[in-house]
Amino acid sequence: MKNTHQNIHHWYKKHGRHDLPWRRTNDAYHIYLSEVMLQQTQVKTVLERYYFPFLKKFPTLKDLGNAPLDDVLKMWEGLGYYNRAKNLHKTAGLVKTLPTEIDELITLPGIGLNTAHAVATFAYKKPVPIMEANVKRILCRLEKLKTPKDKELWEIAYKLVDKENPFDYNQAMMDIGSSVCTPKNPHCEECPLSDVCKGKDEPTLYPIKKKRVVPTREQNIMISLYNDKLSLTQRKGKFLHGLWGFPSIEVPLCASEYIGEITHIYTHFKSISKVYVYDELDCEQEHYFSTEEIRKLAISKIDEKIVKLYLDTIQRY
Ligand code: SF4
Structure with a gap:
């Protein structure tokens, strides 16, 4: 595992997106905001149109909690999934600072397991994994899982996480998922996980994508x-x-x-x-x-x- 972690860190040093503003701060509120915005929205959109104006209007969690909901929704306009904004606002009204423990974070409105893990590891440097869509795809391919259960994926993620440098490891996993282990044409020859990947011969078999009928x-x-x-x-x-x-x-x-x-x-x-x-x-x-x-x-x-x-x-x- 040590070799794999080293490969991941070398890859991240060279190819990682170190410039993203939420990767250059320890402020738990800024990190939490970025996580919520990025749940259903691309990095480019969040970066170009929403993240900075939102923080300018509500620089702290306290400012957000004290603001009228209408003002918060106005700043969220166009991002969609407005429950995200309402839950941010509710959470900001409930706590002065975000808790450091996952068990406490998930009791707050709109904070699910992945957001709680992301805040814990990115803001508080806890040795825990994250589980966003790109990471899920990597884990499925590593273990040749076609239809995995969330519990199974979390167990694999906890075994794989680099406990000595969880921040870089987790950021790297997201970047590898979005630029190397892509859904359609993964570049296994460039992947720092290829040594331990069981699915690399036919990566696109994992996981099976469910077809959704949109009414x-x-x-x-x-x-x-x-x-x-x-x-x-x-x-x-x-x-x-x-x-x-x-x-x-x-x-x-x-x-x-x-x-x-x-x-x-x-x-x-x-x-x-x-x-x-x-x-x-x-x-x-x-x-x-x-x-x-x-x-x-x-x-x-x-x-x-x-x-x-x-x-x-x-x-x-
Ligand atoms: S080796 Fe290929 S399939 Fe496996 S994690 Fe890397 S890019 Fe994905």
């Missing part, structure tokens, strides 16, 4: 207009909770005008929204906003597309 959901969206302002409501349901959006209705009003269709793909479903405009005051709607004012609200990607469709439509007339 389609259709909805009718109604924009009510009053004095050139558009009606929006703050969502109360579980989905996109807290964000502002256009109401969906069962049957469009007779006097409304159909202006087009918006398609948006989420991880679990495809959404098709047929958009109608009702050019009268709708007594059921309480809040009307100009398009300028809408820019300051936290809204979802679908609602952004609906505003754009509306603006394109009125420009055509």
Whole structure:
């Protein structure tokens, strides 16, 4: 194992992404934020558009906990999976500093096993492994596992982790997974783990990728207009909770005008929204906003597309 660890460290020294800001800090809050942002989003997007502005607005965990949820959602706008932002905000309201122990970290809202391990090892240098998607793929290939159980993977990960230098080891594993042990064309000849890899002859057999059927959901969206302002409501349901959006209705009003269709793909479903405009005051709607004012609200990607469709439509007339 010592040789493998040495190979991994040499590889990381030469090829690792040492420049990432969350790898150049010991601040547990910064590391925690990066972990949450990176859960469903690419490094490039997080780096270019979200990580720094978020930290500028909420420099400490305390600042985040004291901020109104609307401000947090606004800074998260476009990143999607808004529960992540709500849980960050809840956690920031519950603790002054993030705990150092995994058992305590996982009791906080939205912190699962992997995030807890990542905070523990990257912020507090605990000798524990992490288990994000790239690392899972490597472990499956090392042990020729087609359909592994999480428990099995954690056991392998704990045996493999370099307890003397867990920080570099874990960062290296993520980088090896994203640049060497890639899903389709792994470069086994360049891999520092090839000596101990049982699956390197046919790596793409491991793990088996489950085919997902993504259902389609259709909805009718109604924009009510009053004095050139558009009606929006703050969502109360579980989905996109807290964000502002256009109401969906069962049957469009007779006097409304159909202006087009918006398609948006989420991880679990495809959404098709047929958009109608009702050019009268709708007594059921309480809040009307100009398009300028809408820019300051936290809204979802679908609602952004609906505003754009509306603006394109009125420009055509
Ligand atoms: S040897 Fe190949 S399959 Fe094995 S971990 Fe390295 S890149 Fe992946």
